[in-house]
Amino acid sequence: MNIDSSNNNNNSNNNVSGNVNNKDDMNFLSDININIFSPNKKMRLMHINSNESSNNKGEKSLSQRQFDRNLMTPGQTISREGEFLRGHGTFHSNNALLASVCGLVERVDKLVSVRPFKARYHGEIGDIVVGRITQVGSKRWKVDVAARQDYILMLTAINLPGGIQRRRTSSDELQMRNFFVENDLVYAEVQAINQDGSVALHTRNQRYGKLQNGTFMSVPPSLIKRGKIHYHSLESIGVDIILGVNGYIWLADSAQQRQQASLIQQHEKENYDQPLLIPQAIREVSRESRIKIARVKNSIEVLNRSFMLIHPRAIMEIYQLAEKMSLPLKDMLHPDKIKQMITAVHTNLTSNKLNNKNKTNNNNNNQDSEGEDDEDDLNEYNAYYNDQMNTE
């Protein structure tokens, strides 16, 4: 009897573990305790547990304590005195300044604000965004940019084919669907924020406009920092990325996009009356580059799932790691592999940081060095992570 029952137990255990392995998507379930409560089992209430564990921790590292101090939850008091100015994510109540979101406190002089980890995009003038057309209205399009409302793209704010100086006629208004239709992706810039809070976009630049023949993904806007450049070309693998400030990302094949752009330019100059048809030969993206694009997309997804900042350097690091580990494309998003890659990136970064410090020191000594661009990029990268560090 005993032997039988133990065998059964083993079998059932094996089955359970097998199931868990198969369901990678459901990995969060493994974190949740799905024990069935029965009066026979002695189960301690969680509040007893949590008290004990917090006592057990005892000593925390300095940065951890700093993190705990800066971490705010809604309704928590930041300061009792009235000497601070109320910033985003805070409010006054009973002469005290309270946090209204869960996030880290930022202090600039007297201005105190709390930045939430995840929040909807909030537009600022000059932001470069990727959006999706949701509605065609009279003289305007509505664009979804993951903000709290759809942004507006006016007919007067786009580049019409046939030269910038062309007058907008009523026939343009009737042909708005020739430019953008619902579900088109656009690459645009925030032009103005109106009195009533609505936000206007524009595409009045050669590089802005409709996005075609690539792939789209979205991440939380907080993972993408505002910067000078949001259109990146990963030259070593021939993939173009647009990291929209609003967390929308566009990926495409560099060579194909270049060809397409020149075709569109030519079309706009010569016969802009006819609707544009991109021939199959130009539309086509080779299998190799599609694989590369998919790998880049997965790399971004790895960063997204581990809530790390998305930056071309970080993407390339993951991309190269995955290649070094000769991971098949579909296995890149396996939770174990993600963990492996992230630890590797962390160790790489710390060693890089040391090297960079030495490098910048050297540069200060002999100022006119070669490869300034590269150095700029490195500095930007450092500033990027330092920014993150300061908030913690």
Place this chain on the structure above:
Amino acid sequence: MSKLSYITPEGLRIDGRRNNEIRRLNMKMGIFNRADGSAYYEQGNTKITVAVYGPREVASNQRMLHDRAIVNCEYSQAAFSSATDRKPTRKSDKQSYEIASLIKQAFESTIQITLFPRSQIDIYVQVLQADGGLKAAALNAATLAVIDAGLPMRDFICACSATFIEGVPLLDMNQMEERSGGADLLLSIQPQLGGVISLNMESKVPQDMFESVLELANLGCMKIFALLQTEVKRHSADLLSNQINPKS
């Protein structure tokens, strides 16, 4: 069968708790990728998932408000959620509608909706398993999801139920205790600002005992608040654990 006894002479309830104990809580934030905020919440055998979307563009222009956001709540119970009655779920169920409007009103008063004019916030509550205390559990779960979505709130919303059976006030009823026909008191509060959001009671409690039942419910809310806050902090630390920090 003789009349069911809800409390043994030793002072233990049907599921082995004492009168002032809440059930085991388990929770996890950020379980859905597509939603702006989400949470899984388990109180004893009651299991709930919540998804929050928004603030986002208002679906129908007629309902748009020019000075604040509108809050929508949809509450539904899975067909398999209850062990006793397995009925097909209807969307316009009276009880579901009541709970949905309770949640909607609670969050309209606590989220700073005036910051998001012409937008809407959607809260979807799905009960996976029902074992009493659904209203309270739904409110607590929704709080976690709203915090996960990064929406500005004045405070947490913590809710707890209490009852009065066989001369003893009981905290956090399960399904069987709910069916006892005793009073059903639901208290939801803002634990840090110290305000009451809602106080409902079905059936009666002797007047001199009401105070003690209410006090018990309040203590339950405060205990739940401590647990919710611990989870929020743990989740935040988890989220940032991979970002580059000064230690490394």
